[in-house]
Amino acid sequence: MNKELTISDIDKILSSRIQDDAFKTLKSIPTPNKFKDMSKATNRIIQAIENDEVINLVGDYDVDGVTSTSIMVTFFSALGIEINHIIPNRFEHGYGLSPIILEQIYDGIIITVDNGISAVEAANICKQRGLDLIITDHHTVGDILPNAFAIVNPKQENCPFPFKEICGAQIAWYLCASIKKALNFEYNLMELFDLLSLAIVADIMPMVSLNKTMVKAGLKALASSTRPAIVALRQRYNLVDVTEEDIGFKIAPLINCAGRMADPSIALEFLLSYDEFEANMQLDYLIELNESRKEDQLKMFNEAKGQVDTSLPVVVVASENWNEGIVGIVASKLCEKYKKPSIVFSINNDVAKASCRSTSSVNLYELIKTCSSLLNGFGGHKQAAGLSIQTNKLEEFTRQINKNITVLPKLAEDKSTHSLGLFNISNVSSSVYELIESYRPFGITNPYPILTFLDVEVLNIIKMGKNKEFTKLTVGDTFQSIEVVIFVDFEGVEIEDKISFNATISKNEFRGEIKFNLMFKELL
Numbered sequence: 306m307n308k309e310l311t312i313s314d315i316d317k318i319l320s321s322r323i324q325d326d327a328f329k330t331l332k333s334i335p336t337p338n339k340f341k342d343m344s345k346a347t348n349r350i351i352q353a354i355e356n357d358e359v360i361n362l363v364g365d366y367d368v369d370g371v372t373s374t375s376i377m378v379t380f381f382s383a384l385g386i387e388i389n390h391i392i393p394n395r396f397e398h399g400y401g402l403s404p405i406i407l408e409q410i411y412d413g414i415i416i417t418v419d420n421g422i423s424a425v426e427a428a429n430i431c432k433q434r435g436l437d438l439i440i441t442d443h444h445t446v447g448d449i450l451p452n453a454f455a456i457v458n459p460k461q462e463n464c465p466f467p468f469k470e471i472c473g474a475q476i477a478w479y480l481c482a483s484i485k486k487a488l489n490f491e492y493n494l495m496e497l498f499d500l501l502s503l504a505i506v507a508d509i510m511p512m513v514s515l516n517k518t519m520v521k522a523g524l525k526a527l528a529s530s531t532r533p534a535i536v537a538l539r540q541r542y543n544l545v546d547v548t549e550e551d552i553g554f555k556i557a558p559l560i561n562c563a564g565r566m567a568d569p570s571i572a573l574e575f576l577l578s579y580d581e582f583e584a585n586m587q588l589d590y591l592i593e594l595n596e597s598r599k600e601d602q603l604k605m606f607n608e609a610k611g612q613v614d615t616s617l618p619v620v621v622v623a624s625e626n627w628n629e630g631i632v633g634i635v636a637s638k639l640c641e642k643y644k645k646p647s648i649v650f651s652i653n654n655d656v657a658k659a660s661c662r663s664t665s666s667v668n669l670y671e672l673i674k675t676c677s678s679l680l681n682g683f684g685g686h687k688q689a690a691g692l693s694i695q696t697n698k699l700e701e702f703t704r705q706i707n708k709n710i711t712v713l714p715k716l717a718e719d720k721s722t723h724s725l726g727l728f729n730i731s732n733v734s735s736s737v738y739e740l741i742e743s744y745r746p747f748g749i750t751n752p753y754p755i756l757t758f759l760d761v762e763v764l765n766i767i768k769m770g771k772n773k774e775f776t777k778l779t780v781g782d783t784f785q786s787i788e789v790v791i792f793v794d795f796e797g798v799e800i801e802d803k804i805s806f807n808a809t810i811s812k813n814e815f816r817g818e819i820k821f822n823l824m825f826k827e828l829l
Contacts, residue, residue: 310726312737315754318725319744322751328468328515331522335515337483340476341464346439346455347483349414354386359413362390363402364573365420365473366564368507368557372500373418373441373477375576379500380481383492389413392569395630400684400691402427402438410436414454416480417441419473421451422461423684428452441476445670445686468515474504475519498526499535500576506549507557509688512748520549520746527552534576537584549746550753559588562595565630601628603772605635609649613639618710619672621703623650623657633660633689640664642794646672646710652696656681661690665722666715675709676702687716688749724807728756731785733821738810755826759805763798778825780804791825798828805829 328334337343353360360381364374374390381388391409398405401420407430414437417424421440428451431438437454446461457476459466478494478501485492502523510516527535527547538544542555563572575591578584605627612622620639627635629651639647640662646669650657663669668687677683679702683692694702747753764786765779776791778798789808798804808823 308727309732310728310756312732312740315725315737316740319741319754323513323517323744326514326517328518331518334518335467337479337486339466340457340459340479341461341466342455342457343479343483346416346441346457346480347487349437349439349454350416350480350484351487353414354384359411360386360388361410361413361415362388363406363415363417363420364390364392364569365401365418366392366395366569367419368560369473369504370419371560371564371569371572371576372504372507373474374573376474376477376481376497376500377416377418378577379497380484380492384484384488384490390573392564392573394568394570395564402440404430407431407434412436414439418477419443421453422446422456422458423451423682425449425451441473441480443471443473443476443686444684447684470511471515472504472508472510474501474508475515495522495526498523499530499532502527502549503552503556503560506552506746506748507561509749511750512549512746513751516748517746517751520748524548524746532576533578533581533584534587536581537578537588541585541588549748558598559591559595562598563591565628565634566594566598566601598631602631602634603774605631606638609635609639610642613643615643617707618645619703619707620645620647621650621699621706622648623652623659623699625652627651629653629658629660632658633662633691636660636662648692648706650694650699652699655696656693657696657699658693659691661685661692663688663690666718667710667713668716672706672710672713675713676705679705722752722755724755724757726757727759730758730761730781730787733787733810733823735819735821738812738821741810753809755807755809757805757807757829758823759829760803761805763800763802763804766798766800788820788822789825790822793825795825795828 362374362377364370374392378390391406393406402417402424404427407427415431416439418441420442422442422444428438432452439455440451440453441457443458459469478497482494502520505516505520524547538556544551560572563569575587578587609622613620620643632649632651636647636649644664646663646667648659648661650659661669669690670685670687673683673690673692679694679698681693683690685691741754761780762782763778763780767777769775769777776795778789779786780789781787806828807826811822811824813820813822
């Protein structure tokens with residue numbers, strides 16, 4: 306890493322990332338019939354439509370689940386069909402299709418979106434009651450498949466769909482496409498791409514191939530969408546062009562906070578708003594909830610850090626005082642801080658529920674599976690999962706999972722998260738920024754390019770934020786300086802220190818003045 310990168314070097318590196326991508330255009334993406342059971346599911350739904358049966362839709366409380374539900378409701382509304390849609394409240398119903406949710410469903414067929422692949426007990430109840438169950442999900446398939454009428458999940462055995470790492474909303478969209486074709490219905494499926502892109506980005510799908518192509522189209526759709534909720538978001542945040550970062554840092558937290566702090570139906574009603582007045586009323590409430598979420602999250606994160614045993618390979622923390630809706634965010638932040646799989650439990654009497662996040666080198670689902678005999682249940686995928694356990698088994702779970710990780714095969718390290726190489730602060734310019742921007746959208750496995758800056762003098766330090774939780778450095782020299790914005794814990798650096806760090810380039814526009822700054826990643 307001795308040679309400094311040029312703009313040409315950066316262009317070559319970014320070009321090489323996507324040279325082997327399949328499905329680079331919307332015309333080339335796989336068709337719905339590539340999914341196992343898609344035709345079976347489609348035919349049963351059409352039968353339900355023709356026989357005027359009740360169509361029950363069960364979603365999930367995160368962005369993927371809420372947008373999946375929105376996509377289905379919007380499409381069926383265009384067909385002139387009102388469907389009975391339910392999104393579980395995590396505090397009352399738990400996750401996904403459950404026996405509790407089935408108490409609200411009396412007849413017709415059931416379609417799940419972004420959940421269901423672990424709903425073995427609920428599927429058996431459906432069978433007993435004569436309710437045909439169609440599962441559409443993208444989470445990792447467990448050892449036992451639910452006894453459903455049809456299962457549409459690219460991760461199940463013998464599913465020929467050629468790209469496995471897609472989210473629940475994409476499968477919901479494909480189901481709509483399949484129904485549209487079977488009915489020969491005139492409908493522009495591109496009208497759903499604004500919602501679709503929210504889910505792909507928020508659910509942290511690999512930003513390559515099919516996902517990159519869909520999100521690229523979805524970002525354009527977000528910029529021009531007339532959907533009242535999207536118009537309200539663009540106006541509120543002054544978004545002309547919507548980026549994947551706008552989704553990840555501004556839009557997704559608002560949609561997620563409804564399910565974390567209150568009820569996910571609030572976010573669903575927002576996305577399905579009939580007019581801008583209604584959308585803005587719902588948006589005000591979501592912003593209020595999100596501010597409360599931020600305060601609770603900071604408190605939880607600080608408490609969690611106090612419990613971390615840094616000598617162990619897996620972070621496991623727990624408390625009776627933590628909101629189970631926020632534990633996933635805290636797990637992500639702990640994983641980022643300690644570079645270890647992180648499991649955060651919210652204890653409610655004799656049951657503890659956890660959200661788990663992992664580094665790219667550890668398959669979280671397989672790691673948790675090694676402790677399955679201790680658990681009430683679990684589900685998820687390589688880097689994110691959830692689980693439930695009796696509180697009296699927490700100590701043994703902690704012991705086992707830290708033992709088992711030492712023998713679990715490591716995944717190949719994702720080198721795309723590494724720095725591209727050395728870069729000189731004096732070369733940060735609009736040309737470099739615009740080149741990088743031309744390769745959007747970025748995301749997991751294809752992140753926004755990270756650059757390394759060596760031995761740079763710190764000229765100024767400012768603490769920012771309501772609780773002084775953010776830091777802004779000015780670095781460089783009297784002739785060339787630049788601001789570095791830091792959103793993680795940052796201590797131990799003083800003015801006149803020389804530091805080396807990794808960062809990405811960002812543009813800041815204020816009152817017509819454009820400045821470039823750096824978004825801090827890590828100190829070297």
